[in-house]
Amino acid sequence: MEFLHLLAGIFVSFGAFFLLIGSIGLIRLPDFFSRTHATGKADTLGVMLVIFGLVLTQGFSLNSVKLLIIIVFVFLTNPTATNALARAAYRFRLTPWFKNDKSKNKEK
Amino acid sequence: MTQYFIALSVVLTVIIFIPLYRVLTGPTLYDRLLGTGAVATKTMVLILIIGLVFNRLDMFIDITLAYAILNFIGTIAIAKYLETRGYKKK
Numbered sequence: 001m002e003f004l005h006l007l008a009g010i011f012v013s014f015g016a017f018f019l020l021i022g023s024i025g026l027i028r029l030p031d032f033f034s035r036t037h038a039t040g041k042a043d044t045l046g047v048m049l050v051i052f053g054l055v056l057t058q059g060f061s062l063n064s065v066k067l068l069i070i071i072v073f074v075f076l077t078n079p080t081a082t083n084a085l086a087r088a089a090y091r092f093r094l095t096p097w098f099k100n101d102k103s104k105n106k107e108k
Numbered sequence: 109m110t111q112y113f114i115a116l117s118v119v120l121t122v123i124i125f126i127p128l129y130r131v132l133t134g135p136t137l138y139d140r141l142l143g144t145g146a147v148a149t150k151t152m153v154l155i156l157i158i159g160l161v162f163n164r165l166d167m168f169i170d171i172t173l174a175y176a177i178l179n180f181i182g183t184i185a186i187a188k189y190l191e192t193r194g195y196k197k198k
């Protein structure tokens with residue numbers, strides 16, 4: 001039982017690390033289309049790792065099944081919402097950022 | 109174990125304040141929407157960890173599921189609305 005709690009702590013710590021990386025990416029990346037990578041992939045992995053750590057603390061019960069359902073839901077919906085926002089921005093002709101472009105992105 | 113999860117909830121609260129900067133000073137509207145989505149995703153994890161600290165995880169899981177569904181529906185609705193607006197404008 002103690003071993004499972006230790007493993008849960010390790011998983012939750014890794015998840016919090018990925019959530020921190022996603023937040024820093026949301027601040028530091030130069031463009032909207034590159035910021036979608038930070039919140040679409042790193043945040044999803046962080047949430048999944050934290051909830052899987054909570055599953056390990058619960059054992060085999062109704063709570064762990066519900067938590068697994070939340071994992072599947074987040075895995076399906078978080079990239080979908082990000083993709084919908086990115087497609088709306090692309091249809092709105094938001095100019096992407098290129099490497100030699102010094103100007104900030106602005107709505108055209 | 110409870111001490112560790114209380115410390116983790118404090119760390120997550122600090123992490124939630126980082127995308128709030130992008131919400132407040134985003135260059136475009138889409139950056140602000142992305143920041144609100146990131147804040148809502150991290151709030152889900154915070155609700156779950158607070159439920160584990162309070163030993164009422166069965167109640168807080170349902171709250172988290174409803175919160176995740178509301179976040180997803182809201183983001184999809186706003187994105188579809190802005191997409192049609194972009195079509196009409198150009």
